[in-house]
Amino acid sequence: MALDYKSSLARYRRYVQLVAEKPLLQASLFVIFSLVLMIVLLVLALRPTLVTIAGLVGEIRQQKSLSDQLNEKILKVQEASAILSQNRQRLEVLDEAVPDRPMWLNMAEAVQSTASVSGLVVVDMEMGPIQISGSEPVTTKPKDQNAVAEESPMPVGVAGISFEMTATGDYGQIRQFLATLENLKRIVLLSEARIYKGDAGLLTVTVKGDVGYAQKRN
Amino acid sequence: MRKRGIDKDLVLILTTTLITVAAWVGFEVYRAYTKVGIPEGLEKYLEPLDPSISVTTLDKLESRL
Numbered sequence: 598m599a600l601d602y603k604s605s606l607a608r609y610r611r612y613v614q615l616v617a618e619k620p621l622l623q624a625s626l627f628v629i630f631s632l633v634l635m636i637v638l639l640v641l642a643l644r645p646t647l648v649t650i651a652g653l654v655g656e657i658r659q660q661k662s663l664s665d666q667l668n669e670k671i672l673k674v675q676e677a678s679a680i681l682s683q684n685r686q687r688l689e690v691l692d693e694a695v696p697d698r699p700m701w702l703n704m705a706e707a708v709q710s711t712a713s714v715s716g717l718v719v720v721d722m723e724m725g726p727i728q729i730s731g732s733e734p735v736t737t738k739p740k741d742q743n744a745v746a747e748e749s750p751m752p753v754g755v756a757g758i759s760f761e762m763t764a765t766g767d768y769g770q771i772r773q774f775l776a777t778l779e780n781l782k783r784i785v786l787l788s789e790a791r792i793y794k795g796d797a798g799l800l801t802v803t804v805k806g807d808v809g810y811a812q813k814r815n
Numbered sequence: 816m817r818k819r820g821i822d823k824d825l826v827l828i829l830t831t832t833l834i835t836v837a838a839w840v841g842f843e844v845y846r847a848y849t850k851v852g853i854p855e856g857l858e859k860y861l862e863p864l865d866p867s868i869s870v871t872t873l874d875k876l877e878s879r880l
Contacts, residue, residue, distance in 0.1 A: 625826075632829035636836055644840045648847045655848040663853065666861055677866035684868055690876045782879050 715774035717766035724760040757807035771802045
């Protein structure tokens, strides 16, 4: 075993001596070792370093971009705050137009009062469904698959309470009532107004519409 | 002659490997640079905000009864 080891060493020594004697072979060996060394260095040393540097540079770039966006948002919020301070007094009218609760009683009183001022006699009034407390009202009625979904006339973020009322009076009174109703501070969207002649010669009007209130944001 | 052929092949293989490894490192570096990592919960603060208010609408509302 020891003899084999010595003979192997002698063989390698002869090979190295041969390589040292031949410059072309020596140069070739250097090229191969250089390439191997470059590959090893690239994989083991350069790659992790470059990846770490690139990751950090990329993160700095992203953080800078986020910082710029947040600064811009802060400026916008400050601007919005200044505008809010300027118009705070005027925003009460907005709360009145679209309150954050259904406020159906106020609406009913306003409609009643408008009808009285116009000279109409309210025969019947119906509102609903109205959310008194808890979550949004849900229907227990099974959905008709063929029925077309009824679209709310209210804009996005505004919930509507539908109402229907019947009143009697003459044409001028009805016209004044409808004009006043459409011009109330509380936003009212009238969808239908039917006028027909009653028994006593008076006109009867049936008005359908929706009043809105702001939906709570989640 | 045979030995010179082996050397030439070896150099060719090593050069190709070096190019491949260099390309791989390049892609790794690019991927690390462009990796997006917005901290959790920050997205809601980045939502755009329009600070303007429609004064015309307020005027219209004020003119109502």
